[in-house]
Amino acid sequence: MLSQVPYYQRINSLLIAGFVVLSMSLTTSVQAQDVTGEVNTKTSRVFTFVGKTGFGHEHAVIGEIKTGTLNLGARSNAGKIVFDMTTWKADTPEARKYIGLKGTTSASTQKDVNANMLGSSVLDVRKYPTATFEITSAVPVKQNAPTGKSFYQLDGKFTLHGVTRNLRLIAEVTDKNQQNHVRTSFSIKQTHFGITPYSKAFGAVGITDELKIYGELDVAR
Secondary structure (H helix, E strand, C coil), X not given: CHHHHHHHHHHHHHHHHHHHHHHHHHHHHHHHCCCCCEECCCCCEEEEEEEEEECCCCEEEEEEEEEXXXXXXCCCCCEEEEEEEEXXXXXXXXXXXXXXXXXXXXXXXXXXXXXXXXXXXXXXXCCCCEEEEEEEEEEEECCCCCCCCEEEEEEEEEEECCEEEEEEEEEEEEEECCEEEEEEEEEEEHHHHCCCCXXXXXXXXXXXXXXXXXXXXXXXX
16 A cells, blocks of 8 residues: 555646646636726727828828727726827828828838927927826717717827827727727817927928827727
8 A cells, every 4th residue: 555655646746736737727818808998909009190281291190009998888987098109100001091091101201200200399209108098988979870889978188298188089889809999080289289290491391280090999898
């Protein structure tokens, strides 16, 4: 019998090890699941249309979200979206296609546009690396929506370039891969946020003060 003790000890050790591995696997699986209201930063994007003045050019910009939560239906503390302004890129093929701009932009022109946009004279991302939308409420609104779509009114405070202003927008919500796909758009004026619209040649070449911003967010249920 004494010779069998090590054998049983090995069996017990293997069983214990198996339970530990299973427990760790289940814990990891639970942790990997999306939390309700959490924005999927890997698939969510923000696009901006920049109009032209004079002999300037129209631009399409794409940006990423750093972190975010959106609790649809909440009448208070409905979430917060943090935009990573350092990721803003002008005139990528994806951005131009989304906005609907024809043609492409050369690499050198794109580099110059990005340098100006992210630099101290415009977004100044070194000083203001993020923008935020603090969402006070996200309540459903009645609209004649097609089947499978619903609409929500989002109210909150939008902070860009160190300036905070009230923001209200309407979001369209549909199903996408068992997530809520939230699509929305709103307009802002750069001057309202302390930004001077780019121009040169005494205004002969420049961009508009108004920017049109589009959000395409995937939110966990």
